[in-house]
Structure formats: C-alpha cells, structure tokens
Amino acid sequence: MLVSYNWLKEFVDIDDLDVNDLAEKITRTGVEIADVAHPMAGLKKLVVGYVEECVAIEGTHLHKTLVDAGQDEKLQIVCGAPNVAAGEKVIVALHGARIAGGHKIKRGKIRGIESNGMICGLQEIGFNESVVPSEFVDGIYVFPADADVKPGEDVYEALGMDDYIFDFDITPNRADTLSMEGAAYEVGAIVDKPVKIEPVVLKEDGAAWTDSFSAEIDQKLAPKYYLRKFSGITVKPSPLWMQTRLWNAGIRPINNVVDITNYVMLLTGLPMHAYDARTFKDHQIGVRLAEKGEKFTLLSDKKIELDAQDIVITDGTKPVALAGVMGGLNSEIQPDTTDVYLEVGVFDPTLIRKAALRHANRTEASSRFEKGVNWDNLEKAENMAALLLRNEAGATVAQGILKAADQQKEPTVIKTTVSYINKVLGTEISADEMKRIFDRLNFESNFAGDELTVNVPARRWDLAIPADLVEEVGRLYGYDNIKSTQPLLAETHGGYSEAETKLRRVKSIVQGQGLMEAISYSLTSPEKAHAFVKEAKADAKIKMPLNSSRSVMRQNLLEGLLDAASYNFARKENELFLFEQGRTYDREGGEFHEHEHLAALYSGHVYADNWQHEDREVDFYFVKGQLEELFISLGIKGVSYRAEAISGMHLTRTAGIYLDGEYLGMIGMIAPSLTFLDKTLRGHEIYAYELDLDVLSKYQTQGTKAVPAPKFPAIERDLSILVSDNLTNEDVEKVIRENAGKYLTKLQVIDVYQGEHIESGKKSLAYNLTFRNDHDTLTDSVVSKAMETISEALIAKLGANIR
Template identity: 45%
Template structure:
C-alpha cells in the first residue's frame, strides 16, 4: 500500500511529524514501512511554461521551435522534440540550471543552429514511471490545465514533492488497504482524531429504481449489492490533483469517471465499478454463478471462458463483469458515455480469489475483496463516488439507490481482563491506560471490575479473540516499553544440544575441506530405495505417491547423491565434491511410522587438487575419501575408536572398499563406486562414503586433557614386515600398538612392496614406530626391549617376518 503524506494530512493532523518520523512510528506499532520515497527528490528548477508560439524547426523535421513564457520578464526560446507540443499549452519546463532525476543538469544549448534555453519535460523525464502516465501523454509531454500559471512550481502541481510511504501489510491488516484505514491507524498512534470526508448529494427528481433493478441469485457469495445511477455525465480528464494522487498510489489515470472509482477505492478501501448504462443492454442487474464455459470479454480485451463456480454480474442475459475482479468490455465507460450505473458491493473473498487465480487476473479490487472489505463502507463509498461524479463529471445523481441486502454485519464483541493483559505482556498497565488505548483506536470499550468489554468496529475484521486485544494494547503501548528480563534456569533457551553442535561441526568441516552441501529428495524409486543401505529392511511405500520415481522412502542417501554427480558431469562440471547430512527411513512394520536415522554421506570425482601453473594434479582416490573421514573423526575426537576393514558391498568396487567401524561396530563404508554402476550413470571414477551419524554424535568423550610440550627427544624405528597378501595392514598396526606399551606413541605405514623380489603370495609392509618417554631421555636398551616385544607379537599373531 502506497500512502501519500500530503493526502494523509487531509484526514489526520500530523503537527509537524515528518514522513520519516511517521514511518518510524508506524513500524514500531506493528506495520512495517518498507520505505519513504519522493519521486522528484533532488529535482529543482521545473516550472509551468506557457507556449506562446510553436513552429517547425527550420533545419529538423522532428523538432519544434517554441517561444515559452516561464514567468520571467521575457519569454525564452526552447527547442522541443515532443510530437504533441502546440501553441497555447501549459507545460512543465526545466529552466537553464535546473536539475532532473539522475542529476541531469539543464544547460543552454544549440540544436541544429537554434538556441534552446531549457527543456519542455514529459512526466517520465520528471521521474514518473511510464506505466503510470496517462495514455494521452505517454508518447509526449504532459499538458497542464489552463488554470496553471506560468512560473508556478510544476513539481508541486504534479504532487512530485510529496513523500510516499510504502506499507508492507500482512494479510490480517486489510483495514490499512485504504487511506481512511491508514488514517485511523496514524490517529491512534499520534492520539489524534480522524476527519472523515463530508458527503452531500443533491439528488435529481428521478429515481434510480426507475432505471435499474437488482436481483441476486448467489446471495451467499454476494450478500450486499448497491446500484446508483448518475445521468448527464461528461467524460473528460479528472482533476490534476486526483490524477497525481492516483499515480503516487501506483494507478494510471484514465478519465474522470474511472478515476473517481479508483480514487474512492484508495480512500475507502471499497472497490467500485462504473458501467455505461446505455451499453448495459437492459434495465436489470442479475448476479449469479456463471454457466459452464460461458464467455466474457474483459476490459483488457481478453476473451475468458468461465466455470460454474465463478460469480458474474449480468444484464439478465449475458455477463457484463467478473464479480470483484474485472469489468466487461461490452459495458465499458467510453468517451460518449452519458449515464453511469455505479456498482458498490460486498463479494465473498474466497469466491473472488478463486476466480482471480483461475484467470490469472490480479487487480486492486480483487486484492481487497480477497482480504475482506468493511461492509459498513459499501454504501458510504457509493455515495462518495456519486458526489465526486456530480462535482467533476457534471453528473446528476438520481434519487436513492437500488439494493439487494442480505448482509449480517454485526460488530464483534470481545472481553478480556486487565490481569490477562498484564500477565501476557509482563507489564503493570493501569485500567485508565488500557481504556485510553481503546479510545485512541476508536473502539467502544467499557469496564466492569477487572473485565474490559470491547465492541470492535467492522473495519477491523482481524480482531475476534482476546489475544487480538492484547496485541492492540501492546503495540499502542509501545513494544519498546515492554519490560525486559534475562532468562534464568539451568538450561537456557537457544543453546545447541551436543548432538546439534556436532552436526554443525560436521557441516563446517566438510565445507572447509572443499565439499559442497547437497540436499536431495528423501523420496525415490523401489529399485534405488534399497541400494547402498546400511540396514537392510523393506522400504516404506507412500500411500499416495506423486510418481513412481518418488514412491518410496530412502534407506540410503548415496543413490540420490550419485544422481546429482551424474547431473553435474553431464553439464561439464568435471570435478565434484558433495556431502549431505540427511534422514533415512527404516520400516517398523505395517501400521507403524518408520524410524528416522540420520546419515552422513559424500561423493567425490575428478581432480582433488589442480595447480595449472605448477602442472600439479591430484585426482580423487580412495585415500582422499578416507582422509576426509579421518579428518572428520579427529575433529569429533573419536578417531581412536575408529577402525577399517576390507569389505565387499553390492554396488561398490570389490578391491577399493572398506567398512568403517566405531568401537568394533560397523557404522558405514568408504570406497569406489563399482565400474558397472559408474557406466550406467555416465560417471567417471567416483568415490563415496556413508556413515550413521548417531554413534558419532552421541559418543561420550573423556574430558579434554592437556600434556606438557616434550622436553626429551623421541626415537624412531622403521621395520619392514613380510606377511601374507591376505593380511591387512590395519590388523598388523593394531598388534604393534597393543604390544608397544606406554613408550610407543605413534605408528604409521610408509611403504608397501609387492614386486618381483617378493615371493608369491607375500607382500612387504613398512611401518615407522616412534618411542618416547615424557619424563626422561630413552636409552637404547629401553627402546630395544620394547621393540623386541613388538616384533615378537607381530610374528606370533600375524606370522610377520622382518624383511632381510
């Protein structure tokens, strides 16, 4: 909703409160003001000019040489290219030295040999959007009424020096979709009274009922319909002040009759429609549901096919308007219109919304009907529009109106106690203060004991329960005035649980390691639902799936991640690294909800590191994927509980896959996708991992302990062990760590040999062992003693022999 500051001043005394200050007050009271704008901010030096002479430029076909009175001692010559410039017009002139939007400065110029002392401006050049400029002036300059005086400030006449507040209204505050609604709100904030428009209609001798009858069949969708008749209207432009107010609100002016209906819509929030009475084709208005496949041509010249659930206004035979949305072209007010049938009605919001959505038509009228209009303004808006048509279109308002009234618009009565208001808000507001707030809101309120009984005006349809009154008291009392307290207790709100904290650590680690987070569908096909599952169960089928491809809940994240990798590779993204923390769903049997289990999954392909300048490339391999997991385990402080062992998993490479164990229990796997799967999905060599999150995130960790920096040197021993090819290096490492005792601090593999100098079925695995005593310098004897125990243990338990 766009609110003109100057227009608002007609209803509420603002007493020097600036637009910016008012915007702040409105925002603090609960309605967000998204911005305050002045269309002509920074523009100066634009005045009314009177074109005294206008003749073609002697050297240019599309230019005119004009002599213009700009209110100074002598008229000035201005060269103008507008096609509609003519002698006798009153126009906007930017004098030499003027500044236009975009900091465009006007200087004396010479155009094709002729001097030009200024610029005759179009509305667009003054900062008005092209879509809001009246059609007659869309391709040229704007012509002011003859009453404008040369030298007068053009920006003021065009209302471009006005400030416009843009309100970001929530659906419940439809009362502020009108200037009067905003006026009530501002008056409550400032503690002022609202000055309502005074309407006086001098009715003609003839009666409206002699010209038209109203019959409503769809009474539920249209409980109230009012028709007034205005004769002898003269179609022409509306007053300049009205046009500028419409433009500042985002509505394009058309003619005086249409502009008046739009003006009253903005003022009262009540949509109106003007029919050309002579084009109506009958003396009857019949409101009914449309016939199936009935056709209407709307004002935008589009032919629309109606359905039987849509409400239409008809002349008894054919539709002349789509109720609450848009009028029909067959009864449009045109230049030769002399008699206007004015419609003011209350249409059901749901019916209007459905029709608006079905036809893709969103109008100022439909937006207001959808959210609800004030039923007590339907008649007032019709009388206001009729008065303006009599005043600015020369019309005669026929006596009375024709109505169909089945409206039950009672005011809501809501009760609330002072104790509840103060308890909910944490305040100590007195009865007098609360009554004062209700009075400022112009709610009828009485108090008996501790109980307030409030009669809510129909313009505030959003207030129906006691909690709504609490909100009204809070926002008028001032949210900034509500007391502040710090939370107390052993568990303060807002903190992360240990599980949530580790989930966040995991995400940040992967992002820091160079992986991008993916969010994939939890729904998949029957075939993919069981692929790569860590727990084999019957997948859960949806009772109403949207498609066969999305009919089952997943047991694993990897099938969806591989789809994402395939999708990106097909679009020339060669190197991909993705991870996802998501839910999988394990069936608990028929009739039972499935259990959700969070998994950690990742997929990598292409280059892991690539430095073009140095010519270095590091493709993704098994050890990159495993290294990422080891980094995560170290970050989560569970690395000492993790081990690996070779595994054969369906869909994974048989020689490049390992199970991941946490305290001896399998929690997932890491490895290369099977070449057959890679071929089916058009993948390159791709490595993946998937783990259960709960064991890692729920792990109980010992308290953090610090050790002093070592003061004594360590001693390193390297050994190469010959073992059977079937013996895992991890198995040997575990034996070494177990036998090394307290002096052995670190073991890592640094070489593997299976070449021609090794007997068949054997391999050589080289380990580096580091011995250290934090309390003294180790002697050779102590190291040899510990080292011999290690060699004896590996020989006994794995059959390993020192390589000669």
C-alpha cells in the same frame, strides 16, 4: 501503500508536526515508513506557461512556440513534442531551472533558432512513466482546460508535487492501512488526535432496477457482492485534483469512471470495478470458478488461459473479469459508454492470491483482497463512488443496491484483564491509561475492575485474541517507555547433548576423510523424494508450495547432493567428494516423522592430479572402504551388505547396509539411466551412500582407543578355496571367524578369480589370515591346528575345495 501527507491532513490535524518526525513516530509504533518522498525536491523555476503561437519548423519535427510564462516578455521556445499546440497550458522550465536528475536548463539555440527554456513532459520533472496519463507519455503535459492555473505560477501545487509521500511498508496483518481511512486511524492513534471520517449521504435520483437484473453468486467464492447501476455518464478525463492524488499513490489516471473506482479504493481500501452495461445484454451477472482451458483477455490486453481455481465474473455465460485481479477487455469502459454497473465485493483471498501469481498479474486490487478487506464498508464505498460519478461524470444513480451476496461477520469481542497485559509487557499501566489508549484507537472498551472487554471494529480484522490487545497497548504506550529488565530464566549449562555429540563425531570423521559439506533444500518433488530409498513412505506435503519442484519434504539427502553434482559438473568441477548431514521427512500411520541422515557422493579420481600417483578412479570398493573406516572409527561392528534393487541406483552395483539385521542405509552407483536425463551428469560415474543416523546412533560408542604396539610377533597364513559362485565373501568370512579361534586378528581377501581355468559355477577366493597372541609367543602348531579347523568347517558348511 503510498500515503499523501496533504490528503492525510484532511482526516487528522497534523499541521503542527514535522513530516520527518511524524514518519519516525509511525515507524516506532509498528508500521514502518520505508521512505518519505517530496516530489518537488531538487526542482526549481518550473512554471505554468500558455502557448500563444506554435509554428512547425520546416524539414524537422520541431516547433517554434511563443509562450506566456508570466514574464515581462513572451518566451520563444523550440519544442519537439508531437502534441504541442497553440492554446495549451503547459509546464515551462525557465532559464536556470532544475529538472529531474539535477539537469539545468539554459538559453540556447536549436537548429539556429533561439530557445529560452523548455516545455516539459511529466517524466522530465520526475514523474515515473507508469503514472503518466497515456495521452502524454510520448509528449509534453497539457493542463486540463478547466484547470485553475495561471501563466507564471509554480506548477508544484497544481501537480501535487508540493506534497510529502509516505511509503507505508506494511506487514500482511496490517492490511487495514492499505487505505487513507485506515492510515488516518493509525496516525490519529499515534499522535493522539481525533480522526474525521464523515458518513456518506446519497440521494438516488434514478429508477429502481434490481428487480430486472439477476445474479447467481457462489457465496463460497464471494461471501459479499454488491452492484449499483448508473446511467447518463459522460466519459472524460478526471479533474486534476483527482489525477494528482492517483499518481501520487502510484496509479495512472485513465478516465473519470475508472479513476473514481481507484480513488475510492485508495480512500476505503475496497477495490471496485466498473463494467460497461452493454456487456450484460441478458441482464444477469454471475460469480463462479472458471472452466479449465477457458481463454480470456484482460484489460491490459494480455491473453490468458484460465485455471479451474480462478474466480471469474460472468455475464451469465462467458467471463467478463478475473475476479479480484483485473477486468476483461470485453467489458471495458469505452469513450461512448453511458451506462455502467459498479461492483464491490469480498472474494476468497487464497484463490485471489494464487490467481494473481498464476497469471503474473498482481494488481493494487489483488494485493488488498489477498490480505483482507473491511466487510462492513461495502455500501459506503458504493455510495462514495456514486457521489463522485454524479459530480464528475454527470451520472444518474439508479435506485437500490443489488446485494447478490451479503454474509455478515460476527463482531469481534476480546476479553482479557489489565493484569495480563501488564504481566506480558512488564509494565504497570493503569486501567485509566489503557482506556485512553483504546479511545485513541477508536475501540469501544469496558473495564470492570481487572476485567477488560474490547469491541474491535470491523476495520481491524487483524485483532482476534488477547495477545493482539497486548501488542496494541504496548506499541501506543511506547516501546521506549517499557523498562528493560533481565529475564528470569533457569540456569543452563553449556555443552552438547549426547545426540548432538554423536552427530558431530560422525561429521568430524567424514570431513577428515576429505569430504566437503553441502547443504541442500529440504523441499523437493515427489519423484525425487522417493528415489534412493528402499521403501518410500507417504509424503510430507506442503500446503501452499511455490512450485511443483518444491511441493513435498525430502525423504533422502542424496537427491540434493546430485543437484550439487550437476551444478559443479556444469562448471567443469569434476572431482567431487561431497557429504550432507541433515533431516529427512515422511508420514506414516497418520503422523509426521523426522530422521537424521548422512549421505556422501563421490565422483572423479581417488588422487588429485600428480605424476607420482596412479590414475585411479573412484569405484564401489573405494567408497565402501571409506564407509568401513567410518564404522571402525565409531566403534561399530556387525555391519553386513546385501545386494538389493533400490530406486535410482545401479542394478548390480548397489547394496543395502544392515546392522545386526536392521536396515541402516545403502551404498552403490547412481543408475546411468538417471544420470543420462541430466546432460551435465552424462558420462560421469557417481557413487554414493546414505545412512540412517537414528539407527546408527543406537550402536555408536565413544570410538576407538589406542593400544600399545604388540610385543610378540604375528604369524600369517594364506588360504585358497574353491566355492560356488553364489556364495558371498561375507558367507566365507563368517565361517572362518567362527572357527579360527581367539588368536585371529586380521582377515582380508587377496584374490578373487572366475574364468576358464576353473569349472563353471565356481569361483576361487584367496585370503590372508594374521594370528597373534598378545601375551605370549604364538607357536606354529597352534596356528596349524586353527587352519585345519577352518578348512574342515569350510568343507562341511560351504562345500569348499581347499586348494
């Protein structure tokens, strides 16, 4: 909110305060002043001029003018503006003047014609084009004929440039300061000065009209909705004093009717809208939700398609305004408008915010409605606008206000104690001093010993609980006046918890394997949330998502790593070893749950480019080997793998990981059908695994221990068998280990073969077995006996043929 210092002085006596000191006081008390602007700063020698003569220069777009600028002699000035004409009062930059950007104006010649200054447009003296009245955007500024300005006078006061503009950078809870009255109450409390807010007294001089007009209002959408009628209006430019206040607040003047609604909005904080009465031929108005797909054209000439959650004002049938955001082109105030309906209301703030975002049309009105407005100020706003329309537009005020919806809010009464406020603040403020603070805020307060009751006015809808009163007392007492004390806390010891230590151990091992850590968003889409999980659970949904791709909490980490892979591939980074450790979220049994997960993603080559190394690409078995190393380092045993179908993964290159029969995670290749959907992922084989660390941590030990090198030699044996091709390596290894005895220290596959040299439905597996006795020399007879036992067990249990 841009707040005019000169306008503020009409409400609070602050003449004795330095502007910058006042800004500092306001900031220290709770509402940050982001900037203090002085529009005339850096400008000089800008005066009012009267154009006595204006002659077109043949063959050019230029004009030679003779201007009375209050000098001893009339000034000859060459001007290229299309709207310059004799009889106009204009802005003149004299010889030696400074205009916007620090540019200096000098005498000179243009097309050989002497020019002794410059006739200026508002943009040239520092005004933003967004606030310049439309008729002057492409030309010079012309003062209204009735403006009280004389040639030679400085232009700064007439244009409101002698003002100081405070930029109130408010937080959403302090929307009460989005009005001059609200800002005045705030400043008055800060500087301990009374606030002069006068009531509005209106005499209606027109005929009654409310009985001949009907309204159908959905009170869930608009709990309060007032309408007034005016006739005999003359649409014309607003008086200069009103225009200056509008453009100093960042609002472009339009015409007297529209400008009055904006002026009252700045004054009271209540957005208003004026409709040409010819729009309502059937003498009815409505407030409803739009029908999905309805087409509508806004005042800005922007065509939109309405959503089923947009609130619209209708003429009984078709929309005439997008409620709380912007009016429609079909109900715009025209130059020949004479009768007007003036609306002020309270609309559902959430729906207004969403509509403004949905249609990319955030306005001064929507920014106020979405934060909240003063429910008790509607009639005052209507009456204030009525007075101005009578004075500045010649309006006749019809008798009565149509209160189509008029829900009332219960007054806010907060009860607390003086001791509670002092305890929270760490102060010793007396009840009398607190009473003075609430008086400065214009709050009615009652003290009964330690008990305190405060009646909060409707203009401060941000206050509801005792903690809010603590803040009000604290900020007006002065944060700098509160003594600093050391907080009394229980002694805590440094170090990590057991759970954190386990997490860090896992991350340390994975980083040691050469993987780089990534961090991705916790918010995702439902489709991505359900990918890469064995059984998707109910989503943890976001109530007000920014967009559909960030509408639920993730149930896996891999989708984030896949996004990171896509980003890297698009930048020619094709060798990826990434991991993420983070939380996943789901809902089960009506409760929300969080789980610690670890995911890793691999693509590219095992080794970096080097002429000494083989060009080996990452595959399933390399990734599984990395995972096995992780389990060994964590002291995890009993891990098994089962071929499974998992969403988003390759059908034949994916396995579920189990630990003592409990599902731990999965490992495999990302499905080509998935990578094909993203052109940056096409052609890349991507392997990954994801583990549930909540499960893993239950089995995690302190890790591995170093042992001395063995003193006694080992004996190795090879074993080749022929088994049915539906048996897995795990099935075979289990039988071998169960029957090998206590001296088997290592077992590994050295060959797998299926083909034309063995019968169909069979496969050949070859193993290397290592035996060692750590306390004595192992004899060949012991190993031979163990091999016989193994062979017999394989034949008996698996139907194997020993080759």
